Amino acid sequence: xxxxxxxxxxxxxxxxxxxxxxxxxxxGGHGAHGAHAGHGHPAHGGHVADSEPDQPGGRxxxxxxxxxxxxxxxxxxxxxxxxxxxxxxxxxQQNQTGNLSTLRQSDLLVILDTVTKRSRSLxxxxxxxxxxxxxxxxxxxxxxxxxxxxxxxxxxYEILTGTQPAEGPGIQLxxxxxxxTVSAATLLDAVEELRNAGAEAMQIGDVRIxxxxxxxxxxxxxxxxxxxxxxxxxxxxxxxxDPATLAPALEIPGGVLDALKQVNATGTQQRLATVEVRxxxxxxxxxxxxxxxxxxx
Amino acid sequence: MIAxxxxxxxxIAGLVLEPTVPLWLQPYLPIAVVAALDAVFGGLRxxxxxxxxxxxxxxxxxxxxxxxxxxxxxxxxxGVGSQLxxxxxxxxxxxxxxxxxxxxxxxxxx
Numbered sequence: 001x002x003x004x005x006x007x008x009x010x011x012x013x014x015x016x017x018x019x020x021x022x023x024x025x026x027x028g029g030h031g032a033h034g035a036h037a038g039h040g041h042p043a044h045g046g047h048v049a050d051s052e053p054d055q056p057g058g059r060x061x062x063x064x065x066x067x068x069x070x071x072x073x074x075x076x077x078x079x080x081x082x083x084x085x086x087x088x089x090x091x092x093q094q095n096q097t098g099n100l101s102t103l104r105q106s107d108l109l110v111i112l113d114t115v116t117k118r119s120r121s122l123x124x125x126x127x128x129x130x131x132x133x134x135x136x137x138x139x140x141x142x143x144x145x146x147x148x149x150x151x152x153x154x155x156x157y158e159i160l161t162g163t164q165p166a167e168g169p170g171i172q173l174x175x176x177x178x179x180x181t182v183s184a185a186t187l188l189d190a191v192e193e194l195r196n197a198g199a200e201a202m203q204i205g206d207v208r209i210x211x212x213x214x215x216x217x218x219x220x221x222x223x224x225x226x227x228x229x230x231x232x233x234x235x236x237x238x239x240x241x242d243p244a245t246l247a248p249a250l251e252i253p254g255g256v257l258d259a260l261k262q263v264n265a266t267g268t269q270q271r272l273a274t275v276e277v278r279x280x281x282x283x284x285x286x287x288x289x290x291x292x293x294x295x296x297x
Numbered sequence: 298m299i300a301x302x303x304x305x306x307x308x309i310a311g312l313v314l315e316p317t318v319p320l321w322l323q324p325y326l327p328i329a330v331v332a333a334l335d336a337v338f339g340g341l342r343x344x345x346x347x348x349x350x351x352x353x354x355x356x357x358x359x360x361x362x363x364x365x366x367x368x369x370x371x372x373x374x375x376g377v378g379s380q381l382x383x384x385x386x387x388x389x390x391x392x393x394x395x396x397x398x399x400x401x402x403x404x405x406x407x
Binding site: 071076091 | 299300301302303304305306307308310311312315316317318323324326327329330333334336337340349350351354355358373376378379
């Protein structure tokens with residue numbers, strides 16, 4: 001039970017105070033006219049005091065209220081409560097669907113300002129990142145191109161140093177030398193002539209011809225020593241290069257073929273669309289030379 | 298009974314119809330709803346006190362709504378709309394609380 005004056009409950013205090021419950025107070029005032037028919041004393045405190053003894057009936061009254069009575073009061077209260085429920089739900093839904101539409105103009109301006117600033121900063125950021133991406137992209141492209149070029153260069157060097165097999169158009173020169181009269185110098189002349197004509201890869205017998213290849217006469221005259229390896233006649237020279245340049249280079253008067261004829265050997269050449277130079281040269285590891293930093297351009 | 302039914306009917310109608318709040322009503326509807334809530338709690342308390350009167354309930358319900366809307370409108374015109382709305386909600390909230398306390402006392406005797 002509530003004995004308001006003695007309880008330090010703040011609710012009790014506000015309950016007893018006349019000013020804290022306006023609409024209820026208004027009800028109380030009119031209720032005095034209606035329910036109690038006590039004409040004339042709508043003082044709040046008095047009403048609370050009057051209703052205190054009725055409080056045991058509060059719950060009973062609440063239960064009684066569940067009996068439907070189609071009085072004007074009930075209908076009116078029902079109608080107003082329906083309006084309240086309707087408005088409540090509508091407002092809640094409104095609040096959930098579009099919370100911007102319920103805001104005031106100034107708030108909207110603030111939000112708009114914030115959003116604009118944010119979007120501008122995000123645009124800046126996007127632009128910066130875009131630039132960065134483009135830079136990285138071009139960097140990747142450049143690195144890829146450099147790698148591609150390096151690989152191509154490597155392949156070219158491998159062919160030039162004779163460490164890899166090569167193929168391409170070229171000529172095949174067969175030197176028949178029954179009496180083993182062709183000297184190393186003649187072969188070297190032939191090789192130099194072919195180099196001058198733009199030969200890119202060559203092999204004699206099974207020996208790849210590179211810049212450092214040596215030619216020497218075999219002491220027992222069995223053939224020629226190419227890079228210390230004995231190559232016996234008939235010699236087969238495979239050359240990769242432009243056939244239209246290589247073939248005339250051998251045929252010029254006083255050239256390689258003429259020189260072979262003079263030593264009772266015969267050279268026959270044929271132009272081929274594909275010559276395969278399979279022999280490879282093994283590079284000795286460099287003992288002294290080291291790569292030097294490239295000079296500034 | 299009929300009041301509770303009416304509340305239920307209103308809620309269901311709002312859920313089913315899903316109306317959009319007209320633009321001119323949007324600033325006032327939330328305050329009006331709170332004011333009406335206050336009136337309903339006041340009415341319930343008066344009912345439990347045995348002094349409920351339909352005329353008073355109707356008038357207080359409508360006048361609460363009108364006054365609340367008026368205050369918000371005035372606040373908007375003065376440029377203190379949001380602050381005044383907050384103030385109205387605070388005051389109405391206090392009243393709802395005190396009414397709820399009285400109702401609680403009636404129902405639970407505590």
